[in-house]
Amino acid sequence: MAVAVMEALMIFIASCLCVFLILHLIKFFNKVWWNPIRIQSAMRAQGMRGPPYRFLHGNTKEIYNMRSEIMSSPMELSHQMLARIQPHVYSWIKLYGMNFLSWYGPQAQLVITEPELIKEVLSNKDGAYPKSVIQNYAEKLLGDGLVLSQGKKWLKMRKLANHAFHAESLRGTIPAMIVSVEAMLDRWRQEGVKEIEVFQEFKVLTSEIISRAAFRSSYLEGKNIFDMLTRMALIVGRNNYKVGISGIKYSSYLSFSTKI
Known part of the structure; x- marks a missing residue:
């Protein structure tokens, strides 16, 4: 009798684990495959094109390869800096127009370069354009200050920052x-x-x-602090296009990413 109860209990636990794993796999594939494909199709139906979504990494592999290629070549003397600093944006503007949809992993990013639309987003009078969540360690670099804050906290910090740029303060x-x-x-x-x-x-x-x-x-006197901030900025920039695998506490990253 006891053996039968134990067997039934083990079967029940195994069944629960299978259901748990299946549910998590469904959630995972919904996030990294079905949802991005659905968003991409919906945006294309509205005339918004862009580089196609790639499973797991989105467009980060393409961006990383473009940046690596352009940075490995000598810099030409030119005022056209976009092709050097953001080669992917420069290339995709020519292919898809002034506004396009790109992907940071499974996260959709609508890139706009039309001045009037940029002005509308930056004014944000109705609060319709919340700030995006900062990825990786950039939040530690920027801190909980004016760049990342929102709402009443941002308004208070903006007023304090404005004072620093008054004519008397600058003088x-x-x-x-x-x-x-x-x-x-x-x-x-x-x-x-x-x-x-x-x-x-x-x-x-x-x-x-x-x-x-x-x-x-x-x-x-503050050289060490400036040097540490510079090194941290380099690390953040070098790992900006790493894509974490959802559900793993210590995120693993795809093989094309650089290492710290």
């Missing part, structure tokens, strides 16, 4: 700018350099001005 930063620029020029004269890495020099100059104007300090 007060001029001495810090002058001191920083003069220090940079003196260093150039003392070193007697004939060739200058402009990007690095102006990055340090910007950090120096921020340090003096906002923190009454110098770049050298």
Whole structure:
């Protein structure tokens, strides 16, 4: 009798586990296959085209490959920076028009480049365009500040930020700018350099001005903090197109993604 009860209990547990797994598989495939295909079909019916959805990774593999290819080649002297910075957007605008649908994993992203539509979204008077959820570790880099906040908190922080850009406030930063620029020029004269890495020099100059104007300090005193922020930004950017597999606590990522 006891053996029969145990067998029945084991069968019941196994059945529950099978049902649990089946339900989760249905939910998983609905998220990564059926829902994206449904959205893609609905948007195409409204005339909104874009690169086709690819199972699991969406368009992230294409974006990663495009960016890797363009970044591995020398940069041409040109004011046309979109093709360099966002090669996928540049390419897809030519293929699908000013507005198109792309995919970050199974998440649909409507990309708009028409100035009037951009203006409407940025004004957002009715709150119809909520901010998107930041992926990966970008949230840790940006913090819970003006960029990510919404609603009353955003409004309060925006008012505080506006004060920093008033004419009087900006006028007060001029001495810090002058001191920083003069220090940079003196260093150039003392070193007697004939060739200058402009990007690095102006990055340090910007950090120096921020340090003096906002923190009454110098770049050298906060160099470690600036360096750590730079490294974190590089890590976030390098892993921006990793796509997590839903349902796994420590997300696994597709093989085309870069490693930290």
